[in-house]
Amino acid sequence: MISAPLAEGVIDVHAHWLPTELFHLPPGAPYGGMHDRDGELHLGDIPLSIPTRAMSDVPAILQDMRATGVGVRALSAPPFAFPVGGVPGADRYVTAFNDALSAVVSDSGGRLVGLGLAGLDDADEARAQMERLARTDGIAGIAIPPLLAGGSLDRGMLRHILTEAADLDLAVLVHPMQLPRPEWSEHYLSNLVGNPVESATAVAALILGGVKEQLPRLRICFVHGGGCAPWLLGRWTHGWRTRADVRRHSSRPPAEVFGELFFDSVTHDPGPLGLLAAQASKGGVVCGSDYPFDMAQPDPVRFATDHGPDAGTLTANARAFLGL
Template sequence: MISAPIADGVIDVHAHWLPAELFHLPPGTPYGRMQDREGTLHLGDIPLSIPTRAMSDVAAILTDMRTTGVGVRVLSAPPFAFPVGGVAGAGSYVAAFNEALSGVVADAGGRLVGLGMVSLDDPAEARVQMEQLARTEGMAGIAVPPLVDGRSLDQGSLRRIVTDAEDLGLSVLVHPMQLPRPEWSEHYLSNLVGNPVETATAVAALLLGGVKEQLPRLRICFVHGGGCAPGLLGRWTHGWHTRADVRRDSTRPPDEVFGELFFDTVTHDPHLLRLLSAHASEGGVVCGSDHPFDMAQNDPVRFATDHGPAAEALTTNARAFLGL
């Protein structure tokens, strides 16, 4: 719930924060705990190429905002903190994160907004957590992965979670998890290829699964410019018109529903941002940064306004996503 005024300026809807006391990550995490090594953050033995304090230091976040011209930053957990292990005890981790984030947001004078976490393998528990978030000042919604147990937004627990989010008026940010696959084990391909593919899978599941048609009030945003989705939208639409199995669960073609979704500007490519802007609605593109990761858009406001909507439109669109 956001009833208090937020600060003026461009809103960055895609940034990450995790307090140091939760670096151990939720039970069953496939990655190993986060740890500091000589001031650099590691995920298990993998260097994340960012200073440790950048993930948890609110003062550093606010300094970066001033440097890059961001008026308001929306914080969510880094994706490897999502509780996808299916191990008992995740609810305690979720509660600790949501409480910590709400405290950070409350102390930021309207410059920070929060997207909480939910128990992804237990939709009933997730409903209770979302009801609490809906009552918590400064918390606008939730962040979720594109896939849980091999199923996306049109099936299983994720479908129940986004249904409850719409019912409670919560925003949903979909962030890929960089899932490992043998063919992506080298050259950081699990991120460079895997992340956009995960996101495109979720967009396709939402469109072709008829989810947005059945949940018209759902405010949902896909990061990294929708991943591969802008480049595949024409193919999906062609398939919808030519194959009965593609359109089995939806009544409107993908290119028609695409304009009802939100996408951030973290594309790293002006041409891709222009393509996204051409496919999305005027109100569907929002500024993102992916702070503080090495794959972040380092000057997010300038990149977004140079190659996408104007600052005023970006702010208006983000406020719509957040339900303001």
Template sequence: MIGALAEGPIDVHAHWLPNELFELPPGAPYGPLRDRDGELYLGEIPLSIATRAMSDVPAIRDDMAAAGIGVRVISAPPFAFPVAGPAAGYVTAFNDALATVVGESAGALAGLGLVPLDSAASVSAHLERLAGLPGIAGVAIPPLLGGESLDRGVLHHVLVECARLDLAVLVHPMQLPRPEWSAHYLANLIGNPVETATAVAALLLGGIREQLPTLRICFVHGGGCTPGILGRWDHGWRTRPDVRRHSTRPPGELVRGLWFDTVTHDPQLLDLLTERAGKEAVVCGSDYPFDMAQRDPLGFATSGGLDARVLTANARAFLGVRP
């Protein structure tokens, strides 16, 4: 239940996790988070960020002030997504802790909670509870789960319920490992954009965009590969009956009405995203505090010709803040 927000630019894509939840959900594939001399590790993997940057609200507020951000929307890092089975206790603990820090921020912070991903019944129960928590605008979810994406299974049920409950959805990739991406950080540099584009394609070609026209959904990292291959999807839709079986309009038309953040690391790609999805679709994001974060999110966006006031209005629309 999102309420009044502070004034100023909004960053819709930033992460926070309290220390007491560093053990991560049951069955988490990467092992617990660990603090080693002030640096954060995921199992034995160094994350190249200070521990306090992830867990300390004053550190988040200091970064916001330095970047000229008035409101930051915080969500769990993707390795805290409960993708390995029942995790109701962990989800409830995170959502309650999130509601507390957001409620103490005087509108400078908003939240996107977690939801269990083990069953449709669990999804519905937790989303209904989430909808009643002050300062929580919606939920963050992975783009893929057990070989399925947003057009099938539990993830599809999340979208249906979020549309019913008027909750926003942020889709964030999980950097899933593949042997051919084991070197050069390719699981992030290639894997994350591919995961996200897969989810966008499932939403558009699976007919979900048409099925749930009121759904407010945002894809991070500028939609991953989507801007560059949207024309290929359109060509496939026009030439192959199996591609257009579940949708009545080509992806290039349906993409307008979704939201995408500005974390592209490439002004030309941001221009292409804006051209394909429309200026009203782009929202400012930082990916704080990760190594792939856009360190000056507002400066990057506005230097590319985007207007700070339009970005803020777009973010308020995505979050469901009524004029």
């Protein structure tokens, strides 16, 4: 719920924040905790190539916004903080993060909004957490992973989360988790290849699983330009037309449903952003930065407006995604 007016300017829907007291991450986090090492942030033994303060320090976030022309920034937890471990104690972590996020955005003078966490183990507890978020001023929605327990957005707990989000009028940001696979163990491929594949899998599951058709009020955004999805949309459409098993759960062509989704502008190259803008609806592309990670778009507003929609359209699209 966002009752106070937001600041003027382009809204960045994709940025991360985590207070230092929650760097330990939820129980069962796949990479271990985050920690500072000589001013640099590490995830377990993996250097994240960013200053530690960039993740946790609100003045640093606001300074970056001023430097890059961002008017409003939507903060969500880094994907390592998603409670995917299935270990007792995650609900306490979720509550602590949501409370801390609420305090930060409420004290920002309309410069920051929040996308909270929900538990991913117990359906009733997740509903209760999301109800609290829906009543919390400054919180516009939640952030979730694209994959969970061998499934995606068309079944299981993630499907339940989407149903509750649509019912509670909460926006949903889908962020990949950079899950490890042996073939991606070198060259940072778990990010460079894994993240786009995770996102595309979730978009396909949402569309071909008929989820968006069943939840027309769902406002959902996929980061990193939807990953591989824009390149695969034609292939999905061909498969939908030619195979009964592909269209078993959906009654509308994939390209038609694709036009009802939101995607951020973090594509790192003008060509992919142009393709995304051509396939999404005019209202479907929003500005993103991926602050403060090393794979962030360093000048997000300029990149988005130079190669995609104008500033006014980006702002209107983000407001629509956030439910303003």
